[in-house]
Amino acid sequence: xxxxxxxxMDGTLLNSVQKVSQENKEAILKAQAQxxxxxxxxxxxxxxxxxxxDEADLHCPAICxxxxxxxxxxxxxxxxxxxxKQMAKKAAEILAKNEIYFEVYTNxxxxxxxxxxxxxxxxxxxxxxxxxxxQEEVIYKAGARIRNGLVHKIEDYQLLFNDEKxxxxxLLAFDFDSDRLGAAAASLQELTELAVSSSGHENLEITNKxxxxxxxxxxxxxxxxxxxxxxxxxxxxFNDVSMLERVGRAVAMGNAAYEIKSRCDxxxxxxxxxxxxxxxxxxx
Numbered sequence: 001x002x003x004x005x006x007x008x009m010d011g012t013l014l015n016s017v018q019k020v021s022q023e024n025k026e027a028i029l030k031a032q033a034q035x036x037x038x039x040x041x042x043x044x045x046x047x048x049x050x051x052x053x054d055e056a057d058l059h060c061p062a063i064c065x066x067x068x069x070x071x072x073x074x075x076x077x078x079x080x081x082x083x084x085k086q087m088a089k090k091a092a093e094i095l096a097k098n099e100i101y102f103e104v105y106t107n108x109x110x111x112x113x114x115x116x117x118x119x120x121x122x123x124x125x126x127x128x129x130x131x132x133x134x135q136e137e138v139i140y141k142a143g144a145r146i147r148n149g150l151v152h153k154i155e156d157y158q159l160l161f162n163d164e165k166x167x168x169x170x171l172l173a174f175d176f177d178s179d180r181l182g183a184a185a186a187s188l189q190e191l192t193e194l195a196v197s198s199s200g201h202e203n204l205e206i207t208n209k210x211x212x213x214x215x216x217x218x219x220x221x222x223x224x225x226x227x228x229x230x231x232x233x234x235x236x237x238f239n240d241v242s243m244l245e246r247v248g249r250a251v252a253m254g255n256a257a258y259e260i261k262s263r264c265d266x267x268x269x270x271x272x273x274x275x276x277x278x279x280x281x282x283x284x
Contacts, residue, residue, distance in 0.1 A: 002283045003226045005031055006063070006217050006243060007276055008235035009042040009052065010199060012253050015272050016126065016133045018141050020056035027277035028058060031284060037224055039063060041213045043172070043199050043239055045110050046071050048150050065105050066197065066207050066239055067216030068169035079219065080107065081211040082167035087193050089161050091206050095173050098184040100204075102173040104157055106166050110145075111154045118151050119143050121174045171206040197239040205239055214242030234279055236260060236271070251279045 005028075007013045015021055028038050041063040042049060049062045049071075061078070062071045070078040083091075088104075095102045101121065104111045112118040122142040126133065145151045160166050175181045178201065185204055188196045195209045213235075221231055229248035233240070236256035244250040244263055252264035253275050261267050266282075269275035 001230060002036065002232045002249060003230040004037040004039065004221050004224065004232070005280060005283075006039050006041045006213075006231065006233040006247070008213075008237070008240050009040055009044060009049070011236040011255060011271050012234055012240075013040065013271070013276050014052065017137055018052070018126070020052065020058065021274050021277070023274035023277040025056050025058060027274075027280040028060070031280050032060070034284060036284075037061075037221075037226065039217070039220060041067070041217060041233070041235075041240075041243060043170070043205050045105050045150070045169075046075070047109050048145070050075070051144070051148060051150060061220070063213055063216045063220065065169040066195075066205055066211055067213045067242075068105070068207050068211035069107070070216050070220060078223075079216070080167060080169075081208045081216075082107070082169055083171075083206075083208050083211075084193060085161050085168060087191055088168040088171065089158075090191055091171050091188060091194060092157055092161070094184055094187045095171065098175075098180055098187075100173045100175045100180060100184055102171050103151065104160055104168060105170040105172060106160060106168055108166060109149075110151045111157070111160060112151050113154065113157065115146050115151070115153045118145060124176070169207065169211070171204075173204040173206070174202055176202050197241075199237040199239045212242040213240060214244075214246045217243045218246060232279070232283060234268070234276055249283065 039061045043066045046064045069080050119142045126138045197205045231247040232249040233243045233247040234251040236253040250264040251266045252261040254270035268279040
């Protein structure tokens with residue numbers, strides 16, 4: 001019997017215009033009504049998670065920033081696993097040396113050196129993955145990152161690295177040049193205190209090696225008195241693997257890469273076909 005359901009957000013719970021469909025919402029509410037713990041597990045910051053869930057009027061715990069921070073349903077911090085500041089500086093130097101744009105996720109929110117790029121690169125990613133999507137709608141939704149204070153502009157990331165009150169949770173790097181991204185990834189792998197994963201072919205997600213969705217989910221269900229064998233996880237990307245390989249029922253989205261599907265027990269519909277709802281209803 002499934003007692004906990006963990007869902008990735010982008011490419012999974014959210015459709016191509018970054019919204020929770022009514023079908024997905026209703027399935028989650030039905031699971032919660034039956035006493036099942038539903039938790040989102042995402043690379044997003046808590047601020048970005050809350051923005052989307054509030055829009056959908058959903059309330060659930062959140063494994064944020066790939067597991068670097070876990071929040072309760074009420075927004076209280078359950079656990080935090082930041083990157084050592086010196087490691088963060090070294091990772092930033094590698095990305096800068098390879099001329100790769102990146103954002104820094106912290107306990108105070110997400111920061112960028114270039115507000116326009118923070119929006120445009122997200123638009124490029126969504127449109128390239130969903131060529132039939134309404135581009136104007138995507139631009140408007142992506143702009144919400146800046147309009148709603150979800151991403152803050154800063155002049156120099158060293159201000160974050162040198163501030164004792166700031167915890168560095170993740171560096172999120174974007175580049176459409178696979179060779180350049182691959183070279184950076186190879187250098188980052190030498191920093192053994194870090195985990196380097198990806199939620200798409202065009203990005204790298206850099207966290208503490210212990211800040212992974214699977215590790216965070218394992219601690220979360222243990223606290224709730226639930227076994228991993230009683231847990232279902234849904235995802236579409238490589239940063240979901242650590243939780244998909246641990247749970248009793250691993251579900252790949254129909255839009256997931258073959259490598260992800262091959263690791264899972266079940267393949268559901270795509271994120272635009274309410275695959276999360278279908279996967280949930282199958283186990284209720």
